[in-house]
Every structure is written in C-alpha cells, then in structure tokens.
Amino acid sequence: MNFTPLPAAVFTELARTRPAPADDTLLRSALHARRLLLLKALLVRVHRHREAVDAAVLRRFETSWHLLERAESHHPTVVRDVLDYPLTGAWLAAALAEPVGPALDRHLDRLEALAVTAALRADCPLDLAVEAPGGMLSLPGVGRQTAGSGRVRIRAGSRVARIHTEGHTHPAATVLLLTDRRTGALVGRGPDWNGLHTLPDSTARLDDLDPYRVPPGGVGTPARTAADRADTDPGAWSAHWRAAQALLAHTDPGRAAEVRRALRAVVPLVAQGPRSLGATLRSAPGAVLTSPPAGAQDMAETLVHEIHHSKLATLHELVPLYRQGRAAVHRVGWRPDARPIGGVLQGAYAHLALTDLWRRATTARTVPRPWRSSAGQQFDHMHDQVGQALEILLESDELTNEGREFAHQMRRHHASLGAAPRAAG
Incomplete structure (x- = not known):
C-alpha cells in the first residue's frame, strides 16, 4: 500500500501500545482498504x-x-x-x-x-x-x-x-x-x-471450523496445529475468556476494552503443554490462535500479546516500518533463535505491551495478590530484554524513517515504565 501520513498523536499512541478507540478505527479502515486491494488483485490475476x-x-x-x-x-x-x-x-x-x-x-x-x-x-x-x-x-x-x-x-x-x-x-x-x-x-x-460459538459479552467467534484458520503444516516452531470441533470445549473457552476479561478489566480497563474491540476470532490450537502457545497470522489480523490456557492470567497475557502483533502487522501495511528482504538476523532475549529485523520489532512491540500491563498490575489493588506478585517478577524479567531489543532496532539501518520514529517512541514509553514498584497490598 502507498504510505498514508498518520497524525503524530496517533502514531505516538500506537508506539506506546496504549489503547485508544480512535486508533482502532484507523487501523480497521486500513485493514479494509488492504482487504479490498487484495481482493481486486485476485480478480486481476484470475482474468489474466x-x-x-x-x-x-x-x-x-x-x-x-x-x-x-x-x-x-x-x-x-x-x-x-x-x-x-x-x-x-x-x-x-x-x-x-x-x-x-x-x-x-x-x-x-x-x-x-x-x-x-x-x-x-x-x-x-x-x-x-x-x-x-x-x-x-x-x-x-x-x-x-x-x-x-x-x-x-x-x-x-x-x-x-x-x-x-x-x-x-x-x-x-x-x-x-x-x-x-x-x-x-x-x-x-x-x-x-x-x-460458531460467540465468546461471552463480545462479538468474537471461537472459530474451530474455518478451513483457513491455520496454514497447512501448522504455525510457528514447533508447529502448532488446529484443534478440531470434536476436541474443542466451548464452555471451557468461554470460562477462560470471562476470567481473562475480568482480570484485564480490574488491571487495565482500557486494555480489556481494546481486546473486545479488536478481536474477531479465537482459533483453538492443539495443546502442547501446560501453558498456552499463541500465534498471529500476518494475513489475518484480529484472530488469535492459541492452545488452551492454564488460567485467567495466561489467557489475558496471550490476548494482549497477540493483539499487538495484529496491530503492528496492520500498521506496517499502512506505513512501512522496516525494509523487506534483508539477510541480517539478531538475537533477542525471549527467543532462542535469531530473528530478522521485522521479528525483532514485532517481539519488542508485543512484549512492551505486556510490560505495560504487568507494571499496572503491580499496583492494582483490585486484582488477586498472586497476579500482582507474578506481574512484578515478569516485569523485572522482560523489561531489560525489551530495552535490549529497542537498542538493536535503533542501531539498525533496516528501519524506515517512520520505523525509526516508531522505535524512538517505543523507547520513550519503555523508559517511562521505570522499575516495577513493590506489589501493592
């Protein structure tokens, strides 16, 4: 897509990972324009x-x-x-x-x-x-x-x-x-x-039927495959959804609302361990692919993490943030494998959103104490890793001018989070 200038305030809000309904509206418009472009491209290809x-x-x-x-x-x-x-x-x-x-x-x-x-x-x-x-x-x-x-x-x-x-x-x-x-x-x-089952108090579908919900061969490493309808328990998924929404609403009401606005589909994956493994398809923003979560905290973190992958994928189609096709790869703290610059940016962005969530959880008196304690530990663990990834981004020549400004705004927000305070209560 051609570059469309964004209002500076919107660009900054998106970089900070903070939810804003106006930003969601802009991204939905960009997504629709992209969808129409691809549909027209398919028509042209068929006729050709x-x-x-x-x-x-x-x-x-x-x-x-x-x-x-x-x-x-x-x-x-x-x-x-x-x-x-x-x-x-x-x-x-x-x-x-x-x-x-x-x-x-x-x-x-x-x-x-x-x-x-x-x-x-x-x-x-x-x-x-x-x-x-x-x-x-x-x-x-x-x-x-x-x-x-x-x-x-x-x-x-x-x-x-x-x-x-x-x-x-x-x-x-x-x-x-x-x-x-x-x-x-x-x-x-x-x-x-x-x-399809609709998740409680939302318009999001629990999609365990669509033939395109997971690519052939699965998604991610190790490959995660789609759960079949016979192996999906809609009651359990609804309970996980309610619990995650309640936890987010008590921790960060804005994020809870953003998840409800932005999410269109949850695609169940086959379980591969006690905790959820989430994924997002760049071609399908608004869908979260995830194995069954261990509980409300696990589900809430997966939703926030994957929604930010969707947001960044949509933004990158509207405003290219990095250049494609470079061979360089970089090490980040949250993965064992080296990542291209796009993967570094995606990971830093999603984890910045989580550190913001964990920072707020440490002082939210309305959430369970185990969540406050766990959030503080995870903040301490991830905050430095995100900072290191941001240094990689800002030292790279693979970002566009807009991508560099985006990374600068991410770093400002990262710095504003500071050290996690002692858990309240």
Whole structure:
C-alpha cells in the first residue's frame, strides 16, 4: 500500500501500545482498504490467467463476484464485515501465493462460500446450487454445513434460508435465521449444521471450523496445529475468556476494552503443554490462535500479546516500518533463535505491551495478590530484554524513517515504565 501520513498523536499512541478507540478505527479502515486491494488483485490475476483456470471454476468465480457485488449494494456494512473477517485474509493470502493450476482453482472456489455468506447476511433472495468441497460448506464467521454430496442448494428470502444437500433427501433441512438485519447475525439449526460459538459479552467467534484458520503444516516452531470441533470445549473457552476479561478489566480497563474491540476470532490450537502457545497470522489480523490456557492470567497475557502483533502487522501495511528482504538476523532475549529485523520489532512491540500491563498490575489493588506478585517478577524479567531489543532496532539501518520514529517512541514509553514498584497490598 502507498504510505498514508498518520497524525503524530496517533502514531505516538500506537508506539506506546496504549489503547485508544480512535486508533482502532484507523487501523480497521486500513485493514479494509488492504482487504479490498487484495481482493481486486485476485480478480486481476484470475482474468489474466483465465485460460489456465478450469472453466467451471472460472464460471463459479465470476458468478460469485457478481453475487458479492449485489450483496454489497444491498447492505455494504455487512459485506464489509464479511470481507474483514480475519480468516478471509488468510484465504486471500493463500490464493494469491498459489501458482496457477489445480491448487489455485481449489482456492478460487472459496469465493463462492464468501459471496453466499455475504448475501445471506445481507438478506438477499437466493436460489442457487453451491459447491461443498469435501462434503463441507464453510460459511466464514458463521458455521459449517455437512453435505452428503459435493453440492448443496440454498433458498433464502425474508430472513430465512434453507440448505438442502443436492441429490440427497434428508428429513430436515438446515435453517438459517437472520436474527438482526442491522448486523447480519445468522443463527442456524439442523442435524447437519455446526455454528460458531460467540465468546461471552463480545462479538468474537471461537472459530474451530474455518478451513483457513491455520496454514497447512501448522504455525510457528514447533508447529502448532488446529484443534478440531470434536476436541474443542466451548464452555471451557468461554470460562477462560470471562476470567481473562475480568482480570484485564480490574488491571487495565482500557486494555480489556481494546481486546473486545479488536478481536474477531479465537482459533483453538492443539495443546502442547501446560501453558498456552499463541500465534498471529500476518494475513489475518484480529484472530488469535492459541492452545488452551492454564488460567485467567495466561489467557489475558496471550490476548494482549497477540493483539499487538495484529496491530503492528496492520500498521506496517499502512506505513512501512522496516525494509523487506534483508539477510541480517539478531538475537533477542525471549527467543532462542535469531530473528530478522521485522521479528525483532514485532517481539519488542508485543512484549512492551505486556510490560505495560504487568507494571499496572503491580499496583492494582483490585486484582488477586498472586497476579500482582507474578506481574512484578515478569516485569523485572522482560523489561531489560525489551530495552535490549529497542537498542538493536535503533542501531539498525533496516528501519524506515517512520520505523525509526516508531522505535524512538517505543523507547520513550519503555523508559517511562521505570522499575516495577513493590506489589501493592
């Protein structure tokens, strides 16, 4: 994306990691602009290589594009919400990276599910047959229909949609009800329907169904893989979410509100130890990928840490902070492997947000004493490591001018945190 100047106050607030609703609004706008750019890039790529795309896939892609346009003219806010769903970004990244051929064709079929989701949420009348790859129709941010064959028929009108498997007589169709025209909220029921769970007092989905929620082969090192619906306990995740939100609200209400605003999806990963392992996909800001947490503190720290990876990834697309393609790597205190400059910046930023949180926890009399004590210890451990990473950043010639100013503002905030005071109470 082209560089768009930011107000100095917004840039400083973002560098300080402190939450501000106006900053979130700006980042959401930047994310949407980026999403539209990538969607247009996919359309251009398909048209440029249309002779190499399977004829049936091309026909479905073009039909789906027109359906998406129809839904957008009917209810643009809802369609924007579908396009900005984090895992829509993961799909776009995968499709744009795939060489032309059968593998790309499989990615292109995803546009049909995206357009159908937008049309259903926008309350557009529908009567069409839709592909269900692998016997599954996944509606992003809504849920998944199991099909007895590779196609389903969807008939929708006046806030109600019915889904039947083509060529298969089932005693009960899946019914999707539009419960709120303003937000496009859909609720489904039926023996072949699995809907996504919404986390308490938020709009964030517990997404254990989307086929793009984790890349093939997993994410991170060691590789972390997606947990399946059968292995996901929504009640336990809701309890973890409530406990983490309560802890954040008592420690730093602004951060609790930021998490609720910024987070669109929590993607459960397979457990690999007693504590959570979190991750963020650069292509899917607003989604936190995490294994089950050990408790409220673990969950709260993971959410704050990963949300800041999302914020920085979105900001970097709007205002490039470092130059790509450099071979230099650097050692940081929180990882055993050397990191490129982008990884150093990402890690320093996310850990600066945690040190800010821990600093506040040490003096918050409304939080449990074990959390205050633990926060003080973690602050002492991480504060110096973040300071060392900031020195690496400021001595590097790999940052852009904007990136250098961002790192300077981070260092000012880091210095303002000082030493952790003795835990209150």
